Amino acid sequence: MTLGSTALVLILLVSQARSFLSPSGDDDGGVPEEWVLLHVVQGHIGAGNYSYLRLNHDGRIILHMQSLKGDADLYVSDKTLHPSFDTYKLQSVTCGHDVVVVPGDFARPVGIGIYGHPFHQESEFEMRVFYDQSVAPDPFDKGSYTPEDERKGQQVARTEDNFQEEESVFWTILIGLLKIILEILF
The missing domain is CATH 2.60.120.380 (Jelly Rolls)
Structure with a gap:
């Protein structure tokens, strides 16, 4: 009886090892x-x-x-x-x-x-x-804009334009000041 159960356990272990080591069918x-x-x-x-x-x-x-x-x-x-x-x-x-x-x-x-x-x-x-296929399409992809998305995009673009305009004014003033300082020194 113990020899039969040992053989059964051995067969079970071999089959488990084979399924673990080999790729799935x-x-x-x-x-x-x-x-x-x-x-x-x-x-x-x-x-x-x-x-x-x-x-x-x-x-x-x-x-x-x-x-x-x-x-x-x-x-x-x-x-x-x-x-x-x-x-x-x-x-x-x-x-x-x-x-x-x-x-x-x-x-x-x-x-x-x-x-x-x-x-x-x-x-x-x-x-x-x-x-x-499970990944949803990108909402920022071209062609999938809604009118609301377009308004948001225009608002972001205006904010960026304002920032660039402020930056441009800053550099213009700074360069003007540097010119005045250089004229005074030289």
Whole structure:
């Protein structure tokens, strides 16, 4: 009886370990329903090298990258199409599963750099690119203004104009005073 229960416990532990260590059987990997899979990118990268991708899709984008072999790291920027560990805005440099959330307000195109860590001769990766549909559209986006928003925008613009006008008067007076002081001294 104890041998049968020991075997049962052992089988249960092995099955739990297998489900913990292996990826889930479904393709989406347990991502939320609001996320739409846009692309799956697979590739190899040599030690110390970069591979670059360009993201043109608008909205909030989630990059899920899994290092299948070696260690690939992820660098993202909306300022350069060739981000690196020196020039990036977002990064994920874990061993294994890297995730970066690209905000919807990042300028497009977004540069994505995949770096092969030098500890491994070659790294193999798979990156899944998801679009997050659950994020509401930006109320400050062009075309979504209401008349009330427009009035608020005009009020802010008037306030900025007044500030610039006051600043201009200040500099005019200051420069006039400096001219008078210079004439007196010289």
